[in-house]
Amino acid sequence: MVIWPGGQAQTGVLHARHQVPGAWLYLVAVKLWHANEEGQVEPVVYRTWVEAPAHVRPVKGASYDAVPTRTLPPAAPPLPVSDLGRPRGWVLQRLPGHGPARGVLHAPDCTEAPRGVPTLSLNTALDTAEKPGTRLCTLCSAAGELDPMLSGFDHIQDG
Numbered sequence: 001m002v003i004w005p006g007g008q009a010q011t012g013v014l015h016a017r018h019q020v021p022g023a024w025l026y027l028v029a030v031k032l033w034h035a036n037e038e039g040q041v042e043p044v045v046y047r048t049w050v051e052a053p054a055h056v057r058p059v060k061g062a063s064y065d066a067v068p069t070r071t072l073p074p075a076a077p078p079l080p081v082s083d084l085g086r087p088r089g090w091v092l093q094r095l096p097g098h099g100p101a102r103g104v105l106h107a108p109d110c111t112e113a114p115r116g117v118p119t120l121s122l123n124t125a126l127d128t129a130e131k132p133g134t135r136l137c138t139l140c141s142a143a144g145e146l147d148p149m150l151s152g153f154d155h156i157q158d159g
Contacts (some may be wrong), residue, residue: 090121110140
């Protein structure tokens with residue numbers, strides 16, 4: 001069950017579960033309505049990663065035994081983070097140049113992070129990190145926190 005902002009719930013399909021430091025992310029698919037180019041309304045399936053349990057709940061009686069699940073190794077070393085109490089999210093530093101959008105993702109409190117730019121959510125930061133020309137800052141916790149999640153997603157989606 002996917003929980004929408006405002007508390008509404010919708011039954012979806014769970015495709016994968018991935019444990020990340022301090023949380024679980026679930027790859028879910030939900031059917032929503034979309035107006036096509038001809039103005040006709042049709043159902044469309046959207047897939048996205050959401051954090052559990054804040055945005056998903058189990059469906060009573062459903063079995064999740066066959067869902068691909070990736071957990072952290074029991075003796076996983078701690079990730080190099082600057083401060084566990086740091087502000088949540090990430091910020092994008094845009095770099096000058098031509099071609100695809102180029103930038104660096106930083107923790108909000110990184111000394112190299114731009115000031116006065118919006119803070120990105122986990123999903124937005126992961127989407128941004130996958131774009132060509134975007135790199136993760138190695139001076140702050142951005143690379144240490146986001147890179148393992150990106151590698152894990154590739155592993156799950158590739159089977």
